[in-house]
Amino acid sequence: MNCETTDLNLLKSLKDIENTDAWSRFDQLYRLPIVTQCRSVGLTLDQAEEVVQECFIKWFRYLPSFEYSAAVGRFREWLNLTVNQLIAGHFQASIRSDQLKTAYAALVRNFSGTDGEPTGSPSVFEYELITMAFRRTQAEVEPKSWQVFEAYVIHGLKSNEVAWQFGVSAISVRVTTHRVRKILQRNWRLIQEGPF
Amino acid sequence: MVEHAGPIVRVRSLSSRLNRDVYLVEDRHGQIRVFKLHRNLTSKTIADFLDVRTRLSKGPTNGHLKPVLAFGGDHSTVWEELPPADDAENDVIAFDEYSPLHPQRSNSASKDQSLELAVEVGFAVCSALVVLAGMGLTHGDVKRTNILRINGRWVLGDFDTVCSNSVENPPTASTEGYVPPGGDDGGGRDCYALGKLMYELWTGCDRLEYPTMPSWLMKSRWNRADRLLNDTICRLCSPLATRRLRDIEAIQRVLNALEHRDQLAIKQAETLVRSRRPQWKLPLVILGMVGIALVVWLYATTMRFELWDGQPVVFSSYRHPSGINNGYVRWGNNGIRNVWMLFNTHATLSKPLQQNEVLEFSLKKEVWRGHIGLYLSTTPFQALRDQLFSHRENFGGIDHLLFFHVDGDSLVAPTIFKDGKAVEFPFSNWNIALTNNTLATYTIQLKVMPNEYLWSVSAGGVHLAEGHYLRDPSKPEYLNIYTFDNTVCYLSGLKMAKRNSD
Numbered sequence: 001m002n003c004e005t006t007d008l009n010l011l012k013s014l015k016d017i018e019n020t021d022a023w024s025r026f027d028q029l030y031r032l033p034i035v036t037q038c039r040s041v042g043l044t045l046d047q048a049e050e051v052v053q054e055c056f057i058k059w060f061r062y063l064p065s066f067e068y069s070a071a072v073g074r075f076r077e078w079l080n081l082t083v084n085q086l087i088a089g090h091f092q093a094s095i096r097s098d099q100l101k102t103a104y105a106a107l108v109r110n111f112s113g114t115d116g117e118p119t120g121s122p123s124v125f126e127y128e129l130i131t132m133a134f135r136r137t138q139a140e141v142e143p144k145s146w147q148v149f150e151a152y153v154i155h156g157l158k159s160n161e162v163a164w165q166f167g168v169s170a171i172s173v174r175v176t177t178h179r180v181r182k183i184l185q186r187n188w189r190l191i192q193e194g195p196f
Numbered sequence: 197m198v199e200h201a202g203p204i205v206r207v208r209s210l211s212s213r214l215n216r217d218v219y220l221v222e223d224r225h226g227q228i229r230v231f232k233l234h235r236n237l238t239s240k241t242i243a244d245f246l247d248v249r250t251r252l253s254k255g256p257t258n259g260h261l262k263p264v265l266a267f268g269g270d271h272s273t274v275w276e277e278l279p280p281a282d283d284a285e286n287d288v289i290a291f292d293e294y295s296p297l298h299p300q301r302s303n304s305a306s307k308d309q310s311l312e313l314a315v316e317v318g319f320a321v322c323s324a325l326v327v328l329a330g331m332g333l334t335h336g337d338v339k340r341t342n343i344l345r346i347n348g349r350w351v352l353g354d355f356d357t358v359c360s361n362s363v364e365n366p367p368t369a370s371t372e373g374y375v376p377p378g379g380d381d382g383g384g385r386d387c388y389a390l391g392k393l394m395y396e397l398w399t400g401c402d403r404l405e406y407p408t409m410p411s412w413l414m415k416s417r418w419n420r421a422d423r424l425l426n427d428t429i430c431r432l433c434s435p436l437a438t439r440r441l442r443d444i445e446a447i448q449r450v451l452n453a454l455e456h457r458d459q460l461a462i463k464q465a466e467t468l469v470r471s472r473r474p475q476w477k478l479p480l481v482i483l484g485m486v487g488i489a490l491v492v493w494l495y496a497t498t499m500r501f502e503l504w505d506g507q508p509v510v511f512s513s514y515r516h517p518s519g520i521n522n523g524y525v526r527w528g529n530n531g532i533r534n535v536w537m538l539f540n541t542h543a544t545l546s547k548p549l550q551q552n553e554v555l556e557f558s559l560k561k562e563v564w565r566g567h568i569g570l571y572l573s574t575t576p577f578q579a580l581r582d583q584l585f586s587h588r589e590n591f592g593g594i595d596h597l598l599f600f601h602v603d604g605d606s607l608v609a610p611t612i613f614k615d616g617k618a619v620e621f622p623f624s625n626w627n628i629a630l631t632n633n634t635l636a637t638y639t640i641q642l643k644v645m646p647n648e649y650l651w652s653v654s655a656g657g658v659h660l661a662e663g664h665y666l667r668d669p670s671k672p673e674y675l676n677i678y679t680f681d682n683t684v685c686y687l688s689g690l691k692m693a694k695r696n697s698d
Contacts, residue, residue: 042404044372097411139377142439143407143430155414165418166426 011075014063027056030196034083037195042135047090054086076196083195088128091135103154104130111185133188140187141180148173149180197231197275200266206291216356220280220294228289230278234356237272245274248333248358255331260324262344262353278353281344297345301400307416311425311454314398317343317350318390319451324352325386325444333358338389339374340396373403377435384442391432398425406433421454424462427469428454441469501546502527504536505690508547510578514540514585521682523585535688538679540585542577543687548672550694553644555675557690560637561602566683570600570640572649576674585680590616597621597665598678599651600640605633607653610663626663637686642675643695 010029013022031052038048059082101121108122108130109115122130138146144166151162152173159170166173198204206222215235222228234245249267257263267276281296283289299317301310321338328335336357344353376388392403399410407430418426428450431441441447446468453461501508502525513523523540536543549555549572561568569588573596577583584591588598588611599610609626612619636655643650646669652662667673679685 044404099411138407139435142435143433144427146407147409147426147430150409151414155409155411157414165414165423167423 011063011066015066017060017064023060026059030055030079033195037083037191038087040136040139041087041132041191042139043087043090051083051086051090055083058082058086079196080192080194084129084132084191085125087132088125091128091131099156100154101127103156107153107184111188129191130188132191133184136187136191137180137184140183145176145180148176149184152177153181197233197268200268200277201229201231208291208294210294210296220291222291228280228291228294230280232276232278234269234274235272237269237274242269242272242274244359245269248355249276251331251333252355252358256327258323258327259349260320260351261327262346262351262355264355276355279346281346281353282348298341299343299345299350299397300340301397303400305400307413307422310398310400310413311421314394314425315451315454317397318394319448319455320350321352321390321393322444322448322451325390326448328358329383329444332360334360334383335386337371337374338386338393339371340393343393373406376433376437376440378437383444384437384440387432387442387444387447388440390447391429394425395429395433398429420462420466421457424450424466424469425454427466431469502536504543504545504687505534507545507690507692509536510544510546510576511538512542512544512578512583523679530686530688533688535686538677538685538687540682541679542583542585542591543677543679544576544578545675546576546578548674549642549644551644551646551669552695554641554693554695555644555690556639556641558637558639558686558688559600559602559677560686560688561605561635562684562686564604564635566681567678568602568680568683568685569598569678570642571596571598571676571678572673573597573676574671574673577676587680588613588678591678591680596676597649599642599649599663599665600638600653602638605635607632607638607660610665612665621665625665626661628661629659630661632658632660 007029010022010025013019014026016022034052034055035045035048038051039045043051059079104127105122108126111130141149148162148166148168151157151165152159157165159173162168162173163170168176201221201223203224204221205224205226208220210218210220210230212218215237217233217235219231219233220228221231237245246267246269249264252261253264253267263279265277265279267274269275280289280294283293284295284297285293299313301313305313321343325335325338335352335355336359337354338352342352342354344351371389374385374389374392376385379385392406395401395406396403399413401408401410428441428447431439432447434440449461450465450469453465501510503509511525513525514521516522521540523538525539525541525543526537528535528537559568559570567588571588573594575594577591577594580594584593588601593616595614597610597612601608601610607628609628610621612621632655634655638660639654641652641654645667648664648667650662650664653660677685677687
């Protein structure tokens, strides 16, 4: 994002929904990062455009009555959350089985540092976030590395079983899994910190 | 087109998109025919269309390209006649219900059946692409719905995006998921799409889910063919363009091997598909391992050693289970020179003594209690598995000559121990010049002669004693320093020289 801090003047101008210049500037600033975020997690261009529209509709309703307060929370954090929630909506149906849910939940707990704590199941949004991180990571790592990770972590195969399937060593399975997990965790964090 | 088709009995639109329509036609002979019309084209596009169709109709075919039966055009419209594909639902084409058959994995298909379908279709498409490449053409829109079954064979159809592979901006269809990330030219794009197509047919997943493997496939035990197919798909669809397999003839050989399950061919295909690690990686790994070995060796041989005035020395300190009177070693300065301070510790010069060597150094016992001494042994103390810190007759159970020994404040006569028993030290070999009970600094000089050891002891420049004992040149011996029974000893000023043998 090319604006390091929230432009308060722009925010004030957006209170007037007739101010086309302000809204045009807002569109100019915020459209591209949203599309980039959508594409990075594997949404198609049409889906990305849909998310952009949904974001702007939401903001169009909310921003005229918005009162900026740095103490309450950063404006950009709120924007990020809005965008990510709307993107996440496209992944709602992707977690189909209980086994996947269990594996995803374990990853969410691990990444958020709540391993072993008596926490409830992750929220729907958290499941969707991890799915988004999956998509982003899939595009980043070698396909076979991803498959090894998935077989070991998601499908719960033993390392020697995975090694057999892919014709690699059990050590290589563990090393690959570790590497992919790191990238996945990084992407999981980056998605939440983006797109702005 | 009307002239070519003749009188038409029935027409049915099969598909209609912007400026492009496909019709199913029944002519007066009752024959079912398929015509495709393209409207509103520019003269350039018409010329390209006619050029490609001419090349396709005149060029060689291997039965995997959908034949173009006829084609033509006028000002802004072109048409082509294509053979009807096998009907998805009926054995004989039913005019009103006709829908072309595309490859599709059945949900009830086994792992082997899925693989067979993926390989069969993949091979057909690959063969079609080889023919196109032979004509200097690329397809540009390989996807499941562009593959049809005609007379029991899978063929690649839809030539709307086919163009010469020398064209700079090929007219490719951007079907999401079949386009390589970062884009690619026609040939590379076709190979990538082929990989996605085989992935869909093998796994039953959508191409956008790639490279995810479905649970049913992951949990069934793979064989060599499964592994090779997966590797081939991974190479075709690598996110990195440089790692992508683009040699269409090589891909055809791999798929041919898979289709015929020829073990020798599969083995060759594996070599072809499995990406070799870059050549520099192996030397790098070896170098790394050598480096680690070197570090371990250095640690084992050098790093554990300290230096006493340039000479490597190893310290072994007493350890009590409860930490009582644990030995220690300190390196410091007594205001004049650097010294080692030892408490309940054995020190060993790690190099064995050499013939003609002359060693000189100083020892100072700090307190009256306890013992300090110097001994020679063929086994260095630190090399013992069970190091026993005890009195002279017992420490380590090693054979030794204790040639210098201060007990309390008395310089006592040398002793020899062999197999844990005392051996009498010849009285004549030990001469005491002056008995001087002192805790002063002792200076010891040890000469390694060809067949004996000579040593002298002095304190404050006053000669106190001297001794000698037989030496077996065939056995390397080590010099050890002994500090026992809760006493402290300072070591300093080691000088080492070689005397002339004559």
